[in-house]
Amino acid sequence: MRVLLVGGGGREHALAWALSKSPLLSELWAAPGNAGIAEHAECVPIAAEDVAGLVAFARERAVDLVVPGPEAPLTAGLADACAAAGIRCFGPSAAAARLEGSKSFAREVADAAGVPGPRWRRFDDPAAARANVREQGVPIVVKADGLAAGKGVVVAATVAEAEAAIADIMESRVHGAAAGASVVVEECLIGEEVSFFALCDGEAALPLGAAQDHKRVGEGDTGPNTGGMGAYSPPPAFTDALRDEAMARIVRPALAEMARRGAPFRGVLFAGLMLTASGPRLIEFNVRFGDPECQALMLRLRSDLLGALLAACDGRLAETGLRWDAGHSLVVVMAARGYPGAYAKGSAVRNLDRAAAVPRARIFHAGTRAGPGGAVLADGGRVLGVGATGGTLREAYEAAYEAAAAVDWPEGFYRRDIGHRALR
Incomplete structure (x- = not known):
């Protein structure tokens, strides 16, 4: 089968690696891909949000299946455009993708289906949202109603923190105009x-x-x-x-x-x-x-x-059934200093071969690009996912952190306590 993978992050590198092992696969492209994905697929310079360009490429190359990684092309109608062109797409229609594209729509669906969740309200007016926070008390959750690349959620421990989140989302529009047109204010679930x-x-x-x-x-x-x-x-x-x-x-x-x-x-x-x-x-x-x-x-x-x-x-x-390794896996994200705020791009990430040589470890590229002479350069906030497997979570933890320590990248950082609750 001829497959087009859409996206260029760590998720897409993991999918490319898994897809490349399929006996059904004959050809794999990635749009736009990254330096790591290029080990498994031919990368093509088409943006993940360029629905028309993706469909045109899929038609030209007689692609059998389009596999979108990120949410933006799905909410923009990639699956619908593929269906209209007679191409299979693993992903929901734009109408179904509203489950992620709108937090309030997802809550309405959940309520109608009887799905257990928190108490919630949607607000188009920041003053009304702030008044609701003061009425409900804290802790409380404030969410941008639209897409915010996974960053539009604030779990506020104080009223001031919740009000600041409302101002950032709705008045400063830190996640964009569409995402900040309204907010959803929710009960903070404990567990x-x-x-x-x-x-x-x-x-x-x-x-x-x-x-x-x-x-x-x-x-x-x-x-x-x-x-x-x-x-x-x-x-x-x-x-x-x-x-x-x-x-x-x-x-x-x-x-x-x-x-x-x-x-x-x-x-x-x-x-x-x-x-x-x-x-x-x-x-x-x-x-x-x-x-x-x-x-x-x-x-x-x-x-x-x-x-x-x-x-x-x-x-x-x-x-259909699925088989899983009986053991455990753990992934440590290496990010550029400053993330999730402002960060610099273009620094060299070295010693990836040494890191990948750690037993049971695997390196997934998230925000990288190829540089001169085969160099790998940081090109995003989250740059690498350093993963490993083990018979126990402790074994996976130790292998992943051994591999992360082998990477030479002074401009990056990572948490040293992934899995800490389970390990305790």
Whole structure:
């Protein structure tokens, strides 16, 4: 099969690596890709948001399947454009992608489906949002209603922090005009947070696995939220019984509600869950693989990823199963100093071969580009995902951190406590 992978981050490198192992694959392209993805695919200079350019390329090269990594092309209608061109696309329509494109829409769907979640309200007026925060008290969660690249959520411990978040999102528009047109203010759920993924074909759903992400930039889960500073899989707190409950009470009811609305969901549904004393409750839906969670999951997947994605596209999930490594995986994100704020690009990242030589380790490129003479240059905020597997989480942790320490990149930093709650 001829496959076009869309995106150029660590998630896409993990997907490219997994897809490259499929016996079904004959040719793999990535748009735009990165320096690491180029080891597995031919990179083409088409932006992930260039829907027309992606479809034109897919038609020209007789692509059999388009696999979008990030959410932006899905909310922009990539799956719809592929369908119109007669090309299979592993991802939801623009109408179904609103589950991530609008936090308030996702809450409306969840409420209609009876999915357990927090109390919430949407506000178009910042003064009204601030008044609600003062009325509800803290801790409280403030979310940009639109897409914010995983950074539009503030868990506020004080009223002043919540009001500052509302000002940043709605008045300063730090996440863009569309994302900040409104905010969703939610009850702060208490418990253990888990990222749970399910493959969906519009009707059936298949559990794809779970991971635990570390969103805060600093050790001990301190500082601002990021796109993710590391992840591990599987989370010990997410038992098989909780997985089954999440499928029965959250994933399948949401799928049924989307089908009822005439927007059946096909692709990977990412349910951010809080494991509370009363069971799993929905924090939010996303419509793509998480990053860095995808890296942790792909390290453990033993099934043919391409075959599973095709089954979701073709409505054959009911006859599909997945096999997983019985061990553990852990991924440490190396980011440019200053992230998630301003950071510099262009510094050289050295000794990647030495890091990759650590037993059971694997390096995923997130924000890199090729430089002169085969150099690898930092080209983003999150630059590398340094992952490893192990029979225990401790073994995976030690291998991943041994590999991270081997990387020579003074301009970067990483947390040294990924997996700390589970390891305790």
